[in-house]
Amino acid sequence: MRAAEKEKGKKDLSLLGVDDFEKRGFKIHDANHQPLTGFDALLAVTDLASQFLLEEEEEEEEEQRQKRLMREKALKRPVMKKKSFLDDDKEWFQKDYSRFKKKILRSSINDKVHEMPENMRKLIDSMNGNNIMIVIQKNLYFTDTNEHYHRMSIPEKQIRSADFLTQEEKEWVNNEGGEMTPLFIQPSLAVSELVFKRWAMAKGDSNKCSYVYVLTCGWNDVISANHLKQGDKVQLWSFRINHQLCLALSRVAANHHHHGS
Structure with missing residues (x-):
């Protein structure tokens, strides 16, 4: 996928709506149905941004998997993907993930x-x-x-x-x-x-x-x-x-x- 296409598919956090929060279980009103304070709202946006980041990674992983399957069918043989191993959580990550995304996950995994x-x-x-x-x-x-x-x-x-x-x-x-x-x-x-x-x-x-x-x-x-x-x-x-x-x-x-x- 070209860089421009990737940018087009990313969630624009400057245009967040009520549905973005509610579909992910984020409440934007308190127990009295009053809007959250400005500070609490900022924290909620930060949490939601982290959720978007994980979602983008999962979508990218699925996209890469589909591409590998298509190449395997075309070549009639398995195509090995480059991987790196994180000992702490026993999970494989692709090396071509962006450094920024890996840093977010590794901050807790490698701790x-x-x-x-x-x-x-x-x-x-x-x-x-x-x-x-x-x-x-x-x-x-x-x-x-x-x-x-x-x-x-x-x-x-x-x-x-x-x-x-x-x-x-x-x-x-x-x-x-x-x-x-x-x-x-x-x-x-x-x-x-x-x-x-x-x-x-x-x-x-x-x-x-x-x-x-x-x-x-x-x-x-x-x-x-x-x-x-x-x-x-x-x-x-x-x-x-x-x-x-x-x-x-x-x-x-x-x-x-x-x-x-």
Whole structure:
């Protein structure tokens, strides 16, 4: 695709409309149906821009895949694509992706994973928990901490341990639209339950959609009780008790945040 065609296909963020926000689950009014403040609106636009970036990458990846299939059919032999390997998330990326797009994803994927807090590990041990895995390490976004959205997103491309779900759990959540209510350890070590599910997010005016796991139904209480705020770096862990999925959320200390990369 020529550069001009690429530019033509990109979303013009200067012409965002209400539909752009609502189709992706972004609320533009508060609980009293009043418009968001200027600052909150700016944060929402920033979050939406990040979503557009991921969508563009997925569309580009699909376009490249279709081109390879066409070349393979023409040549009657496989065409190998150039790849680079990111050890942290076990996922292949094409080398011809733009540096800017790769930097956005790698900022979280390549970030050093810090050890689970010792007091949290001891609590899990006391509950006879095992098979601890890191699911994701991320900075909380505006939509993760704003009560109007009542959920924490877990983008599939940022997941560190793809096998934190069993095959049966994947089929239930991914294919059948089911939800799970795992035991959940908060950063304060309080124990509760949250709903874990997978959301489909519409991609603009097309019939395509992207998928993201979320923690919801009780997430606002976790935010409030643990004083979590936008920009905080957190880690979501999975573990098992009697083979049942459990989750734990820890907060990376500020000194690790600055020096642990």
